[in-house]
Amino acid sequence: MNLLELVDISYIYHSLDGETEAIKEVNLTVREGEFTAIVGPSGSGKTTLLKIMAGLIAPSKGSIEKPKDVRVSYMPQRDQLFEWRSILKNVTLSAEIGKHDRAAATAYATELLDKYGLGEFKKKRPSALSGGMRQRAALIRTLVSNPQLTLLDEPFSALDFQTRLYVSDDVWKILSSEKKSCVMVTHDISEAISIADTVVLLTKRPATVKAVYKIDLDRTAPPTRRREQRGFSEYFKTIFSDMEVGDE
Structure with a gap:
């Protein structure tokens, strides 16, 4: 099954200096x-x-099928964990913003944190985690919405x-x-x-x-x-x- 297909995708940046073609006719499945x-x-x-x-x-051109x-969920380069929120509240943030079922999201997030070695840190702040653990938490946050991709x-x-x-x-x-x-x-x-x-x-x-x-x-x-x-x-x-x- 194809989850996503890019068809002749092009992207052009516009600035005061003119146009810059960054991507040209990319096809990818x-x-x-x-x-x-x-x-x-x-x-x-x-x-x-x-x-x-x-x-x-x-x-700028092309289509996404x-x-x-x-x-689809997206994880940026930096973990972007908020220091004023616990790890559990960080990984369930998307459920709050998206007005999803918070109870279900919290239960699933807790399950993932326990399963992948972060259960004991779920009430801690991000500063208590190593760099690798922060990335694990960021990935779990990405998966809480249960994406296929x-x-x-x-x-x-x-x-x-x-x-x-x-x-x-x-x-x-x-x-x-x-x-x-x-x-x-x-x-x-x-x-x-x-x-x-x-x-x-x-x-x-x-x-x-x-x-x-x-x-x-x-x-x-x-x-x-x-x-x-x-x-x-x-x-x-x-x-x-x-x-x-x-x-x-």
Whole structure:
């Protein structure tokens, strides 16, 4: 089943200096059960494309095709946890804003926090959590609305390298256990290969899809273990070689 399809998507920025074409005729299909990673040169419009998929900005041209009953959630680069709210109240914020069933949202959030090692921190403030735990909480907040498709905008960018590795395992475990489809934007080719089933490479601006790679590694293994698997380095060499130098 196709959860979301981008058809000839283009995006143009308007400013006092004129127009800048950021994205040009991108076609992309996101299927149920898949983890897709989008990589590309710096400044190629990866985050812009993700925001279009999330419905946060409208494309200048093209269309987004999605079944009406498919719910999409978006997790920004920073965890954006509010210090004046407890972890539980942070992860149920969307239910408050969206006027959803708060009792059901609180029960589901509590279940997820307990399941993924944050239960004892649900009454704590965000400052009591490590960077990795904050990202786990932010992901749980994204999942409380029970979306079929989750969009992650560079979820590990604020973390040091070692923490990134462990947190990528956490994110993979949570999304796999909850059976969520996902699209993730990242600058890190190794990260994309280790966690995704499909890697989409964008060209430099104006971005279009240059190549799509099906990653044939053991899907039952966490990302840190996939990095050790045969074939990983070959995928990296191929994608790195195909990537263009982008605008800073």
